[in-house]
Every structure is written in structure tokens, then in C-alpha cells.
Amino acid sequence: MNNSKIWLSSPHMGGTEQKYVQDAFDTNWVAPLGPNVTGFEADLENYLDSNSFVGALSSGTAAIHLGLVLLDVKPGDEVICQTMTFSASANPIMYQGATPIFVDSELETWNMCPLSLEKAIVDRISNGKKPKAIIAVHLYGMPYKVEEIHAVALKYEIAVLEDSAEALGSHYKNKKCGTFGDIAALSFNGNKIITTSGGGAIVTKNNEIKDKAVFLSTQARDYAPHYQHSEVGFNYRMSNICAGIGRGQMEVLDKHILLRRKMHDFYKDYFESIEGVFVLTEINDSYFSNHWLSAITIDSTKLNGRTREDLRLALEEENIESRPLWKPMHLQPVFQNYPYYGEKIAETLFENGLCLPSGSNLVSQDQERIKNVLDVFFK
Numbered sequence: 001m002n003n004s005k006i007w008l009s010s011p012h013m014g015g016t017e018q019k020y021v022q023d024a025f026d027t028n029w030v031a032p033l034g035p036n037v038t039g040f041e042a043d044l045e046n047y048l049d050s051n052s053f054v055g056a057l058s059s060g061t062a063a064i065h066l067g068l069v070l071l072d073v074k075p076g077d078e079v080i081c082q083t084m085t086f087s088a089s090a091n092p093i094m095y096q097g098a099t100p101i102f103v104d105s106e107l108e109t110w111n112m113c114p115l116s117l118e119k120a121i122v123d124r125i126s127n128g129k130k131p132k133a134i135i136a137v138h139l140y141g142m143p144y145k146v147e148e149i150h151a152v153a154l155k156y157e158i159a160v161l162e163d164s165a166e167a168l169g170s171h172y173k174n175k176k177c178g179t180f181g182d183i184a185a186l187s188f189n190g191n192k193i194i195t196t197s198g199g200g201a202i203v204t205k206n207n208e209i210k211d212k213a214v215f216l217s218t219q220a221r222d223y224a225p226h227y228q229h230s231e232v233g234f235n236y237r238m239s240n241i242c243a244g245i246g247r248g249q250m251e252v253l254d255k256h257i258l259l260r261r262k263m264h265d266f267y268k269d270y271f272e273s274i275e276g277v278f279v280l281t282e283i284n285d286s287y288f289s290n291h292w293l294s295a296i297t298i299d300s301t302k303l304n305g306r307t308r309e310d311l312r313l314a315l316e317e318e319n320i321e322s323r324p325l326w327k328p329m330h331l332q333p334v335f336q337n338y339p340y341y342g343e344k345i346a347e348t349l350f351e352n353g354l355c356l357p358s359g360s361n362l363v364s365q366d367q368e369r370i371k372n373v374l375d376v377f378f379k
Helices: 017-026 036-048 060-072 089-096 114-126 146-155 207-216 240-250 253-271 306-317 345-352 364-378
Strands: 052-057 079-080 099-103 133-137 160-161 185-189 199-204 277-279 294-298 353-356
Touching: 017 036, 017 240, 036 052, 036 240, 052 099, 060 089, 060 160, 060 185, 060 199, 060 277, 079 114, 089 099, 099 114, 114 146, 114 294, 133 146, 146 160, 160 353, 199 207, 207 240, 253 277, 253 364, 294 306, 294 345, 306 353, 306 364, 345 353
Parallel strands: 079 099, 079 133, 133 160, 160 185
Antiparallel strands: 052 199, 185 199, 277 294, 294 353
């Protein structure tokens, strides 16, 4: 019996990536600039289709960091961040010497709770510190409550940095994720819906801000025949080789989204008749998730005490990777002493939630192996 590893979310090549990479070698464009970088940025701008301007960078983390720099976040400022997320959403706040303020989730999308967000803002202002920015995340590809979050941000005149690292191809009311924030970040890490092996992008609303981001990402070198620097820069630009992979991946992005959504439908259909298991899905037709990762929560009280950890171990026994939901940032040792606003929704999601294999390269035999483990565990 085939017992090869089934990964949570592995890279899935489309077949044309090598053409663009080979072109980079043939033309000796191997530096952090070149035709593939320019082309990849154009591909993304055309895909987002909302007067967006894209700068290709070395990682999604770099995009969030540059976003904070461009929003003028400085040491001593406060930045609100969704607690249910990967640490890359929060770490750049620390890079800037700012203070992270963490906010709980809501139960419908698992993203930032608008009510807790407003409570946090009101309380920080009452303490004499108006937050400088809000980092809102589209968790696992599920759009956050766009209208509610941005209404709060607009009310208090606070910029939104949209972390769309997991949500390329997702949309809300037919507008693509990555186009809602004052600035947005994308990720092309190896496990994302498309990959450049490692990479990311910053999305801005005008070309001047994009040019500033690119300037900062290339060590902020002034225009001069010699190397001159008037401000601190970063080594954050994407290489032409990585961008070549991205150009090939853009050709299969829509196909990958369709396949991820089919995996989500597989889980949704399977768990429909199993009491105690909830599958994260869109709350109405306004939401469209790429379902980068399909995620469930398990109510052990309805499953004879069986927990998400029991299921994780059962899958692991059959060489199938799964993973608990992100551990909330306010529970992480590095962030546990920073302010937190909300209840225990994110904490409960973490305790009971599991991400299941979701790759666009999973085949029917993989689904059958996963189903066999689920059958034994639940039935």
C-alpha cells in the first residue's frame, strides 16, 4: 500500500516555470531586478484588477514590514494586530520598535472581531495612545469582515494594512483580497496557493507609494553615480529567478484555486453528517475563499472525548500531515505581556481546530487515504 507523505500544502508546479527561469539564465538576469520581476508585477496588477500597484519582494514578511514603514510607524507607536494569525503578521511591529495590541477573532470568519477592534481603539485612545495602524488578516484564505473592519478604521481614521498572505484569489463582493487596505501584503512562500519558492509582494494604491517601497527594498540607494544613502533601506527585493517561477505559477493560479476549493468541498461533504465537527466555510455569497487551507474544529463533548489532537495523531500515524490552527499571538511567549482585547474565541479555536491536507496537487488516491483515516476515527 502506498504510504508516501501527504503534505498539508506542498508546492505545485504548473510546467511553464522553467521557461521563465531559463530565460533569466540565458539573458544573465539573475539579480533582484529584470524582465521577470517587471512581468510578475504586471501579472499581479492585472489579476487584482483594482487600480493596484505591486512591488515584488523577498517575502510576505518584508511586505508587512515595508507597509508599516510607509505608514510611518515609529518606535513607541501602537499597532493593532489580529491575534489569530502567523507570527509574520506581528513580528514587523517589533522591527519598528512599536507596540503590538492584539484583538480577538469572531466565530463566522475566524478573523478580527470588529466589536473587539473598536473596544481596543477606544481604550487605547483613553490611555492617550491612538493606534497608528491596524493589521487585519484573511485567515486561511477566508476574507475578513471587510465592511465592518474598514468602517471602524474609517471612523477613527486609522490606516489598515491588509495581510493577504494566505488569500490571493479570494474576494469579497467580487473585489479581490489584497485591494482593500491602504497597503496590502501577499506571500509566495513554498506552501502558498502559488509560490516563487520564497517571496512576497506589497500592494499599494498609487505608483508613487509602490516606487517608494521598491526604493526602500533596494537599500534606499539615492540616484547618484556613487552609492549614496539618505535613509535606511532594506534588502527586500525579489530576484529575477524567483519572479520567473512566479510568472509560470500565475498561469495556473485559477486552476489551483479551483482544486483547493474542491478539496474543501470534499471535507465539507464528508463532515456534513458528523455532529461535533465544523468546517470553516463562507458565511454567505459575498465571500469567496481560495480555501488555501481547509480547517475544522472538533467538539470533543459530542465525540466521546476525542479531540483534534487525537485526529492529528491518527493522521500522522498514516504519514498524513495536519496542523493545529495558528496559536494566537497573545498566547505566544514572545507576545504574552502585550495588551489583548476580546474574549477566548481565538484561544478556543486554537484548542479545538485542525488544518487538513489542502494541496492543489492532491489526487483521488490521497483523498481515499485521508477518508480511510477519518472513517476509522469518526465511525
